[in-house]
Amino acid sequence: MEKQYSTKTKVHLYTVRTDEPESRLFFNDVFNRFASYVASVALRLLGDESIVDDMVQDVFLDCYRKLDTLQSMEHARRWLVKVTVRKASKRLHRNKMMRLLRLADASSLELSIPVVTAEQRSELALLYRLLDRLPVPVRLAWSMRYLEGAQISDVAFACGCSVATAKRRIRAAQETLLGVTHE
Amino acid sequence: MNRNTPPNWTALSEKMVCSYSNDELRRLQHGVLEKYNRRCQRIRVLIPMAILLLFALSAGVIQFAQKVEDVSQPEQTEIKLNGPVNVISPEQSALAGIEQSIRDKGKVNETPTVVPLTPGTQFFVEEELESSTYRIVQGGLRFATDSLSRKLIVRVGSLRIEDIGTVFTTEILPEEQVRVSVQEGKVIVTWPSGTAELKEGADGTFPTGEQIVSSEARKNVSPTTWGRNSRQTDWRDAAKQGENSKALTLIDANPACVHNEVDDLLLAADVMRLTGHPKRAVLYLNRVIRNFSSDSRRSVAAFTLGKVLVDEIGNPSAAAQAFHIAAENRSPIAEEALAREIDAYHSAGNSIEMNKSARLYLVKYPNGTRAVSVRALLNEN
Numbered sequence: 001m002e003k004q005y006s007t008k009t010k011v012h013l014y015t016v017r018t019d020e021p022e023s024r025l026f027f028n029d030v031f032n033r034f035a036s037y038v039a040s041v042a043l044r045l046l047g048d049e050s051i052v053d054d055m056v057q058d059v060f061l062d063c064y065r066k067l068d069t070l071q072s073m074e075h076a077r078r079w080l081v082k083v084t085v086r087k088a089s090k091r092l093h094r095n096k097m098m099r100l101l102r103l104a105d106a107s108s109l110e111l112s113i114p115v116v117t118a119e120q121r122s123e124l125a126l127l128y129r130l131l132d133r134l135p136v137p138v139r140l141a142w143s144m145r146y147l148e149g150a151q152i153s154d155v156a157f158a159c160g161c162s163v164a165t166a167k168r169r170i171r172a173a174q175e176t177l178l179g180v181t182h183e
Numbered sequence: 184m185n186r187n188t189p190p191n192w193t194a195l196s197e198k199m200v201c202s203y204s205n206d207e208l209r210r211l212q213h214g215v216l217e218k219y220n221r222r223c224q225r226i227r228v229l230i231p232m233a234i235l236l237l238f239a240l241s242a243g244v245i246q247f248a249q250k251v252e253d254v255s256q257p258e259q260t261e262i263k264l265n266g267p268v269n270v271i272s273p274e275q276s277a278l279a280g281i282e283q284s285i286r287d288k289g290k291v292n293e294t295p296t297v298v299p300l301t302p303g304t305q306f307f308v309e310e311e312l313e314s315s316t317y318r319i320v321q322g323g324l325r326f327a328t329d330s331l332s333r334k335l336i337v338r339v340g341s342l343r344i345e346d347i348g349t350v351f352t353t354e355i356l357p358e359e360q361v362r363v364s365v366q367e368g369k370v371i372v373t374w375p376s377g378t379a380e381l382k383e384g385a386d387g388t389f390p391t392g393e394q395i396v397s398s399e400a401r402k403n404v405s406p407t408t409w410g411r412n413s414r415q416t417d418w419r420d421a422a423k424q425g426e427n428s429k430a431l432t433l434i435d436a437n438p439a440c441v442h443n444e445v446d447d448l449l450l451a452a453d454v455m456r457l458t459g460h461p462k463r464a465v466l467y468l469n470r471v472i473r474n475f476s477s478d479s480r481r482s483v484a485a486f487t488l489g490k491v492l493v494d495e496i497g498n499p500s501a502a503a504q505a506f507h508i509a510a511e512n513r514s515p516i517a518e519e520a521l522a523r524e525i526d527a528y529h530s531a532g533n534s535i536e537m538n539k540s541a542r543l544y545l546v547k548y549p550n551g552t553r554a555v556s557v558r559a560l561l562n563e564n
Contacts, residue, residue: 031212039201052201053211060215061222120195127192147196 023067030076031060038080044147045088045140047128055091059083078157081150085140085158092136130180134173141166142173295328295335295346300354307438309466318438323354323362338435342389343373351381362388419447422454430454445471445480452487461495472508485509486516486523493527503527503536518544522553529560 035056042055062083063076070076116124131139137159144155145166156166203211295315299306304322308315314334317324327350328335335346337353339361344353349368356362363372364386372379374389381387418433418440431454434441441451448467455464468491471484489505492498506527509520521544528537541561548554 028212031215032208035208035211036200036202039203040199043199043201044196049201053214056211057214057218060212061218064215064219116195116198120198123191124195124199127195146193147199149193149196 026070027064027067030063030070030073030080033073034077034080035060037077038084041081041084041148042088045085045143046091047124047131051091055084055087058087078154081154081158082160085144086160089136089140092139096136130177133180134176137161138169138173138176141169142177145170295326298325298327299323300325300352309438309463318435319353319355320437321355323352325352326350341375345371345373347371349383356388360388360390362386418454419450422450427454427457431458431460441467443470443474445475445478445484449480449484449487452484456487456491456495461491464491465496472505479512479514482509482512482514482516482520486520489520489523489527493523493530499527499530500533503531503533503540507540518548518551518553521547522551522557525553525557525560 038059039052039056042052042059043049046052046055059080063070063080066079070079131143134142141155141159141161144150144158145152150158152163152166152170155170156163159166159169161169297317300323304324305320306322306324307318307320309318314336316336316338317326318338324337326335326337326346328346337344337346339353339355340359342361344351344363347369349370350366351368351370352362352364352366354362363370363381365381365383367383369380369382372381372387372389376390379387379389418430421427421433422430434451434454441447448471452464452467452471455461455467465488468484468488471478472481472488475481485505485508489502489509492502492505503524506520506524510517510524514520521540525537525540525544528534528540538561541557544551544557545554545561551557
């Protein structure tokens with residue numbers, strides 16, 4: 001089953017100013033509602049639980065600074081996903097560079113979720129090893145589509161590209177991954 | 184879902200879920216606000232520092248610009264500071280008109296730095312096409328130049344010091360002697376009975392010869408009154424009597440005695456021409472052209488300048504410009520000047536300007552003395 005983004009999120013229309021108490025309430029609301037969601041997206045994109053909390057804080061720090069521009073909960077959710085993808089992209093690029101300069105080892109999957117068995121863990125480790133070989137934008141588009149279960153239009157919005165480009169990236173990743181797994 | 188996607192990856196990813204407890208959410212939110220405050224504090228420190236840095240950089244740039252300006256205008260500041268100095272600046276120099284066009288082409292663009300050593304230093308500057316000549320009358324000067332495209336010559340009486348890209352000092356001593364000391368590079372010193380080359384760190388005392396104004400004479404003659412006094416014992420009389428060498432000696436001893444009057448300038452130009460100094464003649468003639476545009480003798484000066492430039496200096500392009508000025512007025516020599524302008528352009532190989540002048544000649548003087556040859560020249564081209 002393909003996951004769908006919830007459309008039941010109640011839309012709050014705020015006129016937000018960061019210096020008003022109401023804006024702090026809005027931020028609390030956004031944080032409580034989407035912190036776990038952002039953490040899950042970050043975990044799926046990066047496959048590394050150890051940096052998830054840090055990512056969540058970075059994403060919401062941006063959110064706090066740009067609180068004025070957020071118009072509704074739905075807008076905030078889409079915006080948070082976009083920021084998460086951007087930050088994940090930066091982190092993946094940095095990891096690649098570190099590996100290239102031999103300043104870091106190949107990334108290993110850091111999962112401590114009890115529902116994942118040893119077998120599932122090794123499958124996920126294989127998946128993220130394969131994903132590490134892909135170009136970062138291609139990896140992120142594919143991850144958003146098949147790991148996060150987003151629709152193509154949402155993938156395009158989150159990755160900051162056109163729908164056609166998003167489709168092309170997903171297809172490219174798909175071919176590479178299937179090619180490797182069939183070998 | 185795409186049929187090609189291994190289904191277990193998507194299914195597995197659904198298990199990769201993070202959920203925070205209320206305590207964890209509070210801790211994380213607190214962390215976000217702390218990070219935000221830290222960032223604000225950093226900005227509060229960084230902005231004043233950036234402003235300070237910007238001020239420091241601006242001050243540095245302004246100071247540097249002032250230094251560059253000082254270097255580019257050394258003569259003006261330094262000469263102003265040192266009292267009775269009589270300078271014929273490049274702007275006033277007789278060659279300025281023609282020289283300007285050469286300057287524009289980048290051939291002449293460097294001036295030496297000259298520092299008078301004592302407050303009473305007196306000297307004169309003569310700018311010529313390829314050189315600057317400094318005649319020191321009293322005191323001493325320090326020169327610094329790295330120009331190789333333009334000669335720097337220093338004269339004290341009959342002593343001649345030629346600079347070859349250097350820093351050196353020239354100082355008049357008692358008993359008609361001159362001390363030359365070289366700080367960098369080298370200079371060639373020439374006096375009536377010999378020549379010497381002074382290298383870096385060298386120092387020498389040389390005779391000035393007889394032409395220098397003695398210290399006794401200088402005591403009696405102030406720079407401002409030289410012109411009037413010298414007029415009585417005059418170079419003009421010598422020149423009019425055909426004693427051009429004597430006139431030249433008197434002019435050399437006191438260049439200010441040639442007044443900025445058409446008569447004086449034309450006579451001085453004749454003296455220079457007849458004593459074999461065509462470049463100095465050019466200086467005087469061009470001063471007439473520049474400073475006396477409404478004088479009827481301007482065209483004569485321009486015609487003479489053209490002749491000197493083409494016959495003695497070998498610069499037909501500049502000569503053509505001079506002849507052009509001579510041909511502008513309705514003077515008796517206008518026709519001949521225009522014809523010579525055509526010849527000068529022909530010699531310079533400037534066929535476009537030559538054709539233009541030739542057509543003008545035929546329009547103005549269809550039956551002129553040179554009309555036949557000008558037509559032939561036009562037909563050739």
